Amino acid sequence: MTEQVNRQILLASRPQGMPTEENFRFVESAIPSPTEGEVLVKTLYLSVDPYMRGRMNDAKSYVPPFALNEVISGGIVGEVVQSRTPDFAEGDIVVGNLGWQEYSIADKNQVRKIDSTIAPVTTALGVLGMPGLTAYFGLLYIGQPKEGETVVISGAAGAVGMIVGQIAKIKGCRVVGIAGSDEKNRYLVDELGFDEAINYKTTDNMKDALKKACPNGVDVYFDNVGGEISDAVMKLLNFNARIPLCGQISLYNLEKQDVGPRVQTQLLIKSAMMQGFIVSNYSAHFKEGATQLAQWVVEGKIKYTENIVEGFENIPKAFLGLFSGENLGKQLVKVAERTR
């Protein structure tokens, strides 16, 4: 190793509303050494995800908040550069929930080896990782789409949304995406096979646009964004509609209370179901999901898109870009090259 320091990013302050680069602080520390049963992992790729915004608040949620002045944790793909366990050898490529830092110590149970013969290692943070599994379980276990039904996806050009739409196509559904640029929408329709895509930023009347795109109403609404986009979709629900609630990115930086038309009457008159979830609820089924996703990727039935920013110093910027709708597909940061 030539690097003598370990660059790290700490949460310097809790964002009020939209986060800024000021909320993060870069520090340097010594590269730590693994003890028995541990490995030292060099970060190659790092994932930035919308859900992380929630952890920056000091509020009770499904995952505990990030601590102030500590390294921010998140998904990484890395290379084992020292091993004190027979389970891993130097040079192994692993994935795990480690930190926004160049080197991490990981217990052998904290990381999982990646089989890089199936797909590029970055997919362990995307289509074959948490976002892919989130799409898989949210759509199939909660949404339960049937052939011929209409599936609407908000945040459709994000890491999860893109996969949801492609799985829904595999299941024989009409798929309508909602995203924030014509470029994204062209990609969804032309490359990923979505039937329609609506640009919420340039559409005057979301309800009318949705009505046109969903002539038979909405059977499944996979919601990544919340807010007014979701209000519009709720008006078009069919009887027995299902709504997997995956994220509410339009609200993560909201400083006031999120107020809007209450959904209960719509759910009541349509016998519709809305279910919040996080992927870890389905951990007992991860193997099934990962196997199926890998098969679809190998068969070319699911395409994946990654938006890779280079350089450790660009991590905060890549994270902030999630909220301005800059990313098409999975947003990653490339931190280092493989050693071997």
Added chain:
Amino acid sequence: MTEQVNRQILLASRPQGMPTEENFRFVESAIPSPTEGEVLVKTLYLSVDPYMRGRMNDAKSYVPPFALNEVISGGIVGEVVQSRTPDFAEGDIVVGNLGWQEYSIADKNQVRKIDSTIAPVTTALGVLGMPGLTAYFGLLYIGQPKEGETVVISGAAGAVGMIVGQIAKIKGCRVVGIAGSDEKNRYLVDELGFDEAINYKTTDNMKDALKKACPNGVDVYFDNVGGEISDAVMKLLNFNARIPLCGQISLYNLEKQDVGPRVQTQLLIKSAMMQGFIVSNYSAHFKEGATQLAQWVVEGKIKYTENIVEGFENIPKAFLGLFSGENLGKQLVKVAERTR
């Protein structure tokens, strides 16, 4: 028969907001005669239900709207006074969805014979009828309460709410009711075995009152009312909470849009599920539900309460009373005595 006319109540106009007696018109017509396969049913008891308010609007919902200037339809218990089918004999007591009138013609498939040895015939409109089945399926199929969990019920002193609470007690839950008077609440706790009951009309801070009554949070919220009461309950949901949406009586007469804190974030961070339903979704399981309810009633595990107003002329008033919270338990109108 001594009566020579059939008094009927028509929907004279669609209510704007809270209905009034002006929305109804009394008329008289000749008593009709059954043709082959039909019976003539004399109304003994008639059910007034909150859901009927929705049918008075000219709006798409889970049941079609009532037609203007036609007899309002609803659940009745009646006596067969003429029969043109071997399936029914004169004197049989039947239940069915007929009309707000003294005599109805019913096809033999439109009514069902009541076994009056199990319980009084009025129970066919309450605990052993639609409200009982609504409670049964909403709580057990959607709410899925487990022993030791906390079940909160709004509209707890209504026909459905009372039964929900008692079933939840049978299942070993902590049961907290929300109702609109101290008298109702005393009844829920002292007579029906609810653990706690909150008077939403006299409680300054619903959230604090709920917190006190639900020290372990809320696992199942059976919602009959919607609005601000539900907003308060949503804040106390536990992880994996279930919310059967049965009614939204606080909103049925609302003239403006129902706006409030959006529920999606709460559902998301708690992996909670909200499901609207109507009892007919579970028609394939009615026999199971009716058998179980009858058994619980016979065993004394479920008590039922009926509030019976006398006189055909008082039907509109009894209906309007549902919205001012006057009724304790199932609201019925007694229209006539049995002939035999």
